[in-house]
Amino acid sequence: MDKRFDRLPPLMRQAIQTLKDLHNTPDALAMPAVLGMVNLAVMPHNRIESILFGEIPISLYILCMLPTGMRKTTNYNEVSVGIERFEKRMWENLKDEPVRVKIDTSMFIKALKKYEKDLDSYADAVQVPGNPVPAPVPPAEVRPRETANYRLKTATLNGIMDQLRGQAFVGLFSAEAGEMFNSHSFQGGRGDQSRSIQMSAALTSMWDGTVIERQTGIQDNNVRLHNRAVNMMFFLQEETIRDFLNNPIYSSQGFVHRMLITQADRSHNPPVDLTDAGMQQIASVRAQLDPFHDHIEHLISAHMHLLPDRPFELDRHVIHISPEAREVFELYINANDSRATGDLHNWAGFAERLYEHALRIAGTLAAFEQKVTVDQNCALAAVDLMDYFTEQRLNLTLGISTRNPHQATATQRLLEWMQQRAFAGTSRELGQRVRWFKDLTREERDAVLEELVRDGLIHVASVAAKNGREKTVYSVVKPE
Secondary structure (H helix, E strand, C coil), rough: HHHHHHCHHHHHHHHHHHHHHCCCCHHHHHHHHHHHHHHHCCCEEEEECCCCCCCEEEEEEEEEECCCCCCHHHHHHHHHHHHHHHHHHHHHHHHCCHHHHHHHHHHHHHHHHHHHHHHHHHHHHHHCCCCCCCCCCCCCCCCCCCCCCCEECCCCHHHHHHHHHCCCCCEEEEEEEEEEEEEHHHHHCCCCCCCCCCCHHHHHHHHHHEEEECCCCHHHCCCCCCCCCEEEEEEEHHHHHHHHHCHHHHHHCCCHHHHEEEEECCCCCCCCCHHHHHHHHHHHHHHHHHHHHHHHHHHHCCCCCCCCCCCCCEEEEEEEEEHHHHHHHHHHHHHHHCCCHHHCCHHHHHHHCCCHHHHHHHHHHHHHHCCEECCHHHHHHHHHHHHHHHHHCCCCCCCCCCCCCCCHHHHHHHHHHHHHHEEEECCCHHHHHHHHHCCHHHHHHHHHHHHHHHCCEEEEEEEECCCCCEEEEEEECCCC
């Protein structure tokens, strides 16, 4: 386990280690899986005081990219048990909601008819001396039917908003999330980006905690939702989100910079032992997740504080930051102040939000341990995790779609990768180390390298290999 996880709460560390013991799950998947479930359990109940820009949500948007065959669904299911128990119990509690809505609707219609009749009587009586009292206004519209779909695998913007009309929070969660980013909501050609822009802008607003709006031009379909909570945890293969992350629109809107992204390398599955002893060992290891599941269920089941007479609007507890934690964050902010123009220049928007990401993680960890403030250890743990997420962002490798290759982007991305590592080697060796480069056709790989050589950005030389044959080696041109 990565040393930067050492300050995490013991139950979270144990859950991460158990995933590794069960499935040889890499850190880049195990930690986000655990953190995402924790965040779903505590985000409806808590906000955090940021000091610099007021109270903010603690919702996290987590995205983990990994190769096929890495047991995405298996690991997702391992950490979902506590949430599933809560969802099942809520659905059971809400089984009479359709009846309640019918009764309330009937009563509302009766009250409205009585109000209209009383108004008519008042209009006739107002001519008579004695100043009659006007009819009382009937109660507001019927409280929407409460639902318990707390995890949506894929959804349109309308689907998310319709869900939030009947509940206070929702997590966009899926172990196979490629369909989400290739769905109707994120489609649109060069001349028709309105749908995808609307979706990413709405998700950005949900992360920020601002009002969520839907304006359709039809009065009855217009929606404004206040004080809701939304988070995200998606596992998917890199190629299924490639076009999305390569699209500058989502970066310019800030959506991509609000994500915490990891990329897992392939790991080998542990040997399988299906003897009685082996099955007993698996059950014994899996049982180590039980305390984590129990705590998650306990946290998410806490009394939901809502604003009075405002259905499903959250009134969350505000977590404050201790003086010792403020010192940690002060050092972190100042140490990372110039990274948007330095090593994180390709992810400048992300670099500008490092402190806010760290705050949200710190609030999540404090809430998990049921602390009323972020103490020094929570702050240090959050900074450690942000160092990990930042390292992952720097090492992120994204392919280029072979159906419509953006060669300029590919050449720039490959050049930066080679410069960062002072690479010298063959095209084949590049393919072994850069996954997206390997996915290109041979003609496309040659075209990228030829452009870099032609522009004088890399050297090409023919050298003798150990077997005596000639091989073509590419290396970075050192600045004069």
